[in-house]
Amino acid sequence: MFDPVQVLAVGLSAFLLLLVLELVRRHLLGEDYAFIWISGAVILLALSTQRTALDRTAEWLGVRYGPALLLMLLGVFVFVALLFFSVIISRQRLQIERLIEDQALLEARLKDVEANDADSLGDDSSA
Amino acid sequence: MNVLILIPAHNEVETLSAVIREVRNDVPALPILVVDDASTDGTGEILPGLGVRWLQLSQHLGIGGAMRAGLRFARFEGFDTVVRLDADGQHQAAEIPDLLDHLETENIDAVVGSRFHGSQGFRTRGALRGAQWALGRFLSLVTGSPVTDPTSGFWAFGAEALKLLGDHYPRGYSEPELYLFLHRNALVVREVGVTMRSRQGGRSTLTPTRSAITLVRIAINMIVVPLRRMVRRHPDV
Numbered sequence: 232m233f234d235p236v237q238v239l240a241v242g243l244s245a246f247l248l249l250l251v252l253e254l255v256r257r258h259l260l261g262e263d264y265a266f267i268w269i270s271g272a273v274i275l276l277a278l279s280t281q282r283t284a285l286d287r288t289a290e291w292l293g294v295r296y297g298p299a300l301l302l303m304l305l306g307v308f309v310f311v312a313l314l315f316f317s318v319i320i321s322r323q324r325l326q327i328e329r330l331i332e333d334q335a336l337l338e339a340r341l342k343d344v345e346a347n348d349a350d351s352l353g354d355d356s357s358a
Numbered sequence: 359m360n361v362l363i364l365i366p367a368h369n370e371v372e373t374l375s376a377v378i379r380e381v382r383n384d385v386p387a388l389p390i391l392v393v394d395d396a397s398t399d400g401t402g403e404i405l406p407g408l409g410v411r412w413l414q415l416s417q418h419l420g421i422g423g424a425m426r427a428g429l430r431f432a433r434f435e436g437f438d439t440v441v442r443l444d445a446d447g448q449h450q451a452a453e454i455p456d457l458l459d460h461l462e463t464e465n466i467d468a469v470v471g472s473r474f475h476g477s478q479g480f481r482t483r484g485a486l487r488g489a490q491w492a493l494g495r496f497l498s499l500v501t502g503s504p505v506t507d508p509t510s511g512f513w514a515f516g517a518e519a520l521k522l523l524g525d526h527y528p529r530g531y532s533e534p535e536l537y538l539f540l541h542r543n544a545l546v547v548r549e550v551g552v553t554m555r556s557r558q559g560g561r562s563t564l565t566p567t568r569s570a571i572t573l574v575r576i577a578i579n580m581i582v583v584p585l586r587r588m589v590r591r592h593p594d595v
Contacts (some may be wrong), residue, residue, distance in 0.1 A: 327530075328419050332427035335393070335413040338433065 240279035248272035267315055271308045278304065300335050359462055363388050363454070364439040366424035367445035368395040371404060372559030374445050378408050381443065384451040391431060392445070393424040399560075421511070422529035429515070429524040434590065438517040446557045449512045453552045457514040460550050467519045467545035470537075470554030471512035493534055500584060501541040504549060508534045512552060519545055521591035528579075531572045536574065540584040 251268040254260035289300040390410040396418040405412040408549045432440045460469045497505040528535040
């Protein structure tokens with residue numbers, strides 16, 4: 232039976248999967264982070280195509296309308312994805328701050344070395 | 359003790375020279391390091407003329423980043439004690455020997471100067487004082503040591519604290535979290551009374567919005583920091 236909602240869900244899931252693969256192909260999305268999007272798209276695609284399984288799961292959970300479960304799962308997925316990327320951003324922030332601090336320390340040491348070299352050259356000249 | 363005076367500075371061109379003159383006058387034997395936290399008011403330009411050692415951060419990191427850079431510098435240069443002095447003129451350099459004396463003679467890892475520990479001088483008032491009092495009570499309960507000035511930036515750190523803080527000095531407006539962090543990592547902090555002044559120039563970076571965000575951040579840290587694992591200390595000081 233033709234179900235517009237199911238067609239839309241399948242279409243969007245397939246589109247998301249192809250989009251992610253294309254971004255990876257163009258090196259715009261790293262493979263490390265692509266897996267979460269590919270996993271999500273594959274799960275959504277599987278649930279979209281298996282309407283009977285979706286309806287049975289929704290009924291088991293007390294959800295009257297199957298696609299509503301799909302929407303809930305999408306929400307959970309987005310939450311998990313955001314949390315995952317927040318963790319990555321936090322780690323990278325620490326790394327960036329460390330780099331900035333180390334850069335300042337290296338510049339100071341370079342200044343000291345240059346000052347010492349200049350003093351040595353001055354001593355050599357006067358000698 | 360091999361002591362370094364560490365002055366983190368962000369947009370303190372109005373007061374920095376006077377602070378350094380005061381340090382030279384009151385504790386002339388102690389070397390000074392200024393960490394310019396990407397100032398935009400010309401603080402960085404006056405550093406070469408001040409006759410101090412200095413670091414310049416290329417991006418604004420806040421007090422935590424400036425302190426981490428300065429403490430790692432101290433570690434590398436062989437210092438075993440660091441006194442943090444603010445660049446806004448609130449802290450009096452004449453109090454530094456007293457802080458160092460407590461650090462040396464008592465079996466403690468850090469000393470913090472408290473403006474509410476039975477001393478005179480500038481004190482905050484109103485809602486800010488109320489918040490400080492409440493925070494101090496909470497920190498006293500958690501750490502088991504009296505904390506009367508949880509937002510004081512006037513600290514002296516010993517060798518064990520240096521091993522930790524060069525890598526782990528907390529981010530943001532970090533003073534309350536610093537108490538908890540040191541306690542969580544089995545270091546002993548003692549408060550001593552000091553006299554502070556009001557800010558001698560420039561402007562505080564604490565806008566009302568930042569203050570609100572800071573309070574939320576502090577509240578989260580009060581819960582989370584005691585639950586964290588102890589961190590590994592840097593082996594060399």
